[in-house]
Amino acid sequence: MLDWAFMASQVPDYARAMLTTLGLGGLAVLLSWVLGVSNAICWYFGYARWLIGAYVELGRNTPLLIQLFLLYFGLPQLGILLSAEACGVLALTFLGGAYFTEVYRAGFAGIPLEQAQAATALGLSKPQLLQLVLWPQVWQRQLPAAAATGCFLLRETTVLSAIAVAEIMYTTTNGIALYYLTYEFLLLMTLGCLLLFVPLSLGLRRLEARLA
Amino acid sequence: MTFTEILWQLLPGLWQTVSLTGLSLLLSLPGGVAYVLLSQSRFSWLARLWLELFRTIPLLVWLFLLFFGLPLWTGLDIGGVGSAVLVFVLWGSTEAGEVFRGAWRALPPAQLEAAVSLGLTARQRWRYLLLPLLLRLSLPPLMNVATRLIKTSSLTVLIGVTELTKAGQQIIEREDNALLIYGLLLLGYFAICFPLSLAARQLERRWSLL
Amino acid sequence: MSLLQLEQLSHHKGSQPILQDINLTVSRGDVVVILGPSGCGKSTLLRCINGLEPLSGGRLQFAGQTLDAGSDWTLLRRQIGIVFQHYQLFPHLTVLDNLCLAPVVSKGEARPEVAERALALLAKVGLADKATALPRQLSGGQQQRVAIARALCMQPQLMLFDEITAALDPEMVLEVLQVLRDLADDGMTMLLVTHELSFAQAIADRIVFLDAGRIVETGAPAQFFQQPDTMRAQQFLSHFQQLQQMKRKSR
Numbered sequence A: 001m002l003d004w005a006f007m008a009s010q011v012p013d014y015a016r017a018m019l020t021t022l023g024l025g026g027l028a029v030l031l032s033w034v035l036g037v038s039n040a041i042c043w044y045f046g047y048a049r050w051l052i053g054a055y056v057e058l059g060r061n062t063p064l065l066i067q068l069f070l071l072y073f074g075l076p077q078l079g080i081l082l083s084a085e086a087c088g089v090l091a092l093t094f095l096g097g098a099y100f101t102e103v104y105r106a107g108f109a110g111i112p113l114e115q116a117q118a119a120t121a122l123g124l125s126k127p128q129l130l131q132l133v134l135w136p137q138v139w140q141r142q143l144p145a146a147a148a149t150g151c152f153l154l155r156e157t158t159v160l161s162a163i164a165v166a167e168i169m170y171t172t173t174n175g176i177a178l179y180y181l182t183y184e185f186l187l188l189m190t191l192g193c194l195l196l197f198v199p200l201s202l203g204l205r206r207l208e209a210r211l212a
Numbered sequence B: 001m002t003f004t005e006i007l008w009q010l011l012p013g014l015w016q017t018v019s020l021t022g023l024s025l026l027l028s029l030p031g032g033v034a035y036v037l038l039s040q041s042r043f044s045w046l047a048r049l050w051l052e053l054f055r056t057i058p059l060l061v062w063l064f065l066l067f068f069g070l071p072l073w074t075g076l077d078i079g080g081v082g083s084a085v086l087v088f089v090l091w092g093s094t095e096a097g098e099v100f101r102g103a104w105r106a107l108p109p110a111q112l113e114a115a116v117s118l119g120l121t122a123r124q125r126w127r128y129l130l131l132p133l134l135l136r137l138s139l140p141p142l143m144n145v146a147t148r149l150i151k152t153s154s155l156t157v158l159i160g161v162t163e164l165t166k167a168g169q170q171i172i173e174r175e176d177n178a179l180l181i182y183g184l185l186l187l188g189y190f191a192i193c194f195p196l197s198l199a200a201r202q203l204e205r206r207w208s209l210l
Numbered sequence C: 001m002s003l004l005q006l007e008q009l010s011h012h013k014g015s016q017p018i019l020q021d022i023n024l025t026v027s028r029g030d031v032v033v034i035l036g037p038s039g040c041g042k043s044t045l046l047r048c049i050n051g052l053e054p055l056s057g058g059r060l061q062f063a064g065q066t067l068d069a070g071s072d073w074t075l076l077r078r079q080i081g082i083v084f085q086h087y088q089l090f091p092h093l094t095v096l097d098n099l100c101l102a103p104v105v106s107k108g109e110a111r112p113e114v115a116e117r118a119l120a121l122l123a124k125v126g127l128a129d130k131a132t133a134l135p136r137q138l139s140g141g142q143q144q145r146v147a148i149a150r151a152l153c154m155q156p157q158l159m160l161f162d163e164i165t166a167a168l169d170p171e172m173v174l175e176v177l178q179v180l181r182d183l184a185d186d187g188m189t190m191l192l193v194t195h196e197l198s199f200a201q202a203i204a205d206r207i208v209f210l211d212a213g214r215i216v217e218t219g220a221p222a223q224f225f226q227q228p229d230t231m232r233a234q235q236f237l238s239h240f241q242q243l244q245q246m247k248r249k250s251r
Helices: A004-044 A049-060 A064-078 A084-109 A113-121 A126-141 A143-163 A168-179 A182-211 B003-040 B044-056 B059-074 B079-105 B109-117 B122-159 B164-175 B178-206 C042-049 C095-107 C111-124 C140-152 C170-185 C197-203 C221-226 C231-244
Strands: C002-013 C016-027 C031-035 C057-062 C065-067 C080-083 C158-162 C189-193 C206-211 C214-219
Touching: A004 A049, A004 A084, A004 A126, A004 A143, A004 A168, A004 A182, A049 A084, A049 B178, A064 A084, A064 A143, A064 B122, A064 B164, A064 B178, A084 A126, A084 A143, A113 A126, A126 A143, A143 A168, A143 A182, A143 B059, A143 B122, A168 A182, A168 B059, A182 B044, A182 B059, B003 B044, B003 B079, B003 B122, B003 B164, B003 B178, B044 B079, B059 B079, B059 B122, B079 B122, B109 B122, B122 B164, B122 B178, B122 C095, B164 B178, C002 C042, C002 C189, C016 C042, C016 C189, C016 C214, C031 C042, C031 C197, C042 C080, C042 C158, C042 C189, C080 C140, C095 C111, C095 C140, C111 C140, C140 C170, C170 C189, C170 C197, C197 C221, C206 C221, C206 C231, C214 C221, C214 C231
Parallel strands: C031 C189, C031 C206, C080 C158, C158 C189
Antiparallel strands: C002 C016, C002 C057, C057 C065, C206 C214
């Protein structure tokens, strides 16, 4: 019924695909995290709020697919040629940055103003206030939300298949188109996704439980 | 192609997006009620599984699974739109259901007591206090679910649904101006989703129970 | 003419007795203040009269009706009004709608008449101009006065007040207590639980002192505050007196 031998032969491709997902996704998570935190800090101290606000609204109210297509198909018109992977990471970072900005903006807003005022009254400078009082609390409190955003971004890497990045979805659709063994490929795709995303979910759940 | 001609060409795609999303949302409401009932029953583990499946596996994967898999396993071919609606309703039901549960938990018990103390019967309390409050607590989050659904509907272009994105791609094939068209599409989705998010936030503030 | 009679009323929470052997008679027009230390069951007693807490034993007689542990309190609740510490106004309704909801819906009265009565009550508590406001636009004292008007709009024969000034800022306490005094002067039968001992002394016809779920002492306010009979009452009042006489050491 199912061609197990064939499926086994596809495993290396799928393993590579999963690594691609983790690699590109992981990079995007890192970059967007940095972007989000910097934005939130600027916001807290009152810099460029209108720009950050506009960025967050744009990033959160537009689909990743369109952001991706705009970069991949639109940039060449301006003479900028980027690989599919680069476009993927850029789009994911744009999207993720908006979400992380929200997460950490809320985090900073959640620290009572009186604390910052007390610290300043005690003579702390702004960088010291940030490093010693604000950030340790914000990091801790927003860890679940940040981790959830990270998982979300990793799941969104599947959208990159639309521009032929060799992650799980693309490997599947490509395989179906080549071999017509739909059953086998759907099964491989499901297994790959479960293997990749279930541990993430469980890890996230454990983290939330530990911090609650 | 003039600007108005482009907009005119995008219109059927926009309609498909709106009707697809609207139908899925509408069906997700009773679906959400079903989810809540399930989660309160003996089979609450099933509800939990349902939720986890749609939270862990990306929606694009679900779209592909149903689009390619359903015809294989059942012989039923419901097409791209059908698969999309099915996936969106299954997902939307868990989202709506969780919104309903959250709204229920947020009901202020002491005010319900005040209603009891005024001699209102259970049915009267439901009609004049509980239902209005539940509606006010559910609507803003549901609007956020709608926004996410509209964004996700763009993925259905990958299973052949001729929605907004596909309409744009068809124009690009003729006009070869990807930057402009995708830029327009970006603004288009923004023009739909941003007012929704904004309205949701305003309503939430106006209806907060504080 | 007795309006309310409690006979051997008791209330248990699981195996824990909260109220035991409560016997109380309240006549029409009486203003009874229930005092006692924290946790003695004062609030629970009020809530039992209104049926918000079930009776574990004993009976309640009100205006010719007798109720006990198994009875349905819905009809009685329409004749007894209660005001809570945290006002509990319905947040999605205007002040006027808050007042009109119960009479229209549960007593079947016509909305125009109820609205007229509601506006008169709002004028009485000094909030006639707030009829179309939402609860969250009002201060605590204003919300509490609306809560009183809402209970009064049901035209009850008995009013219960459960520490209604405890959550208010000091400036707002006076405006609420003045409403209560006017109500008492108009002849309303009232049962109050309060910590405002000076107010209790001024307004009460009778003091009921509760301790550990039992009525320990009752009496006229003048006599209770000057010379309480029982040890527990004396202890309770001494705390109040010590607070009033607290002074710094002379420097």
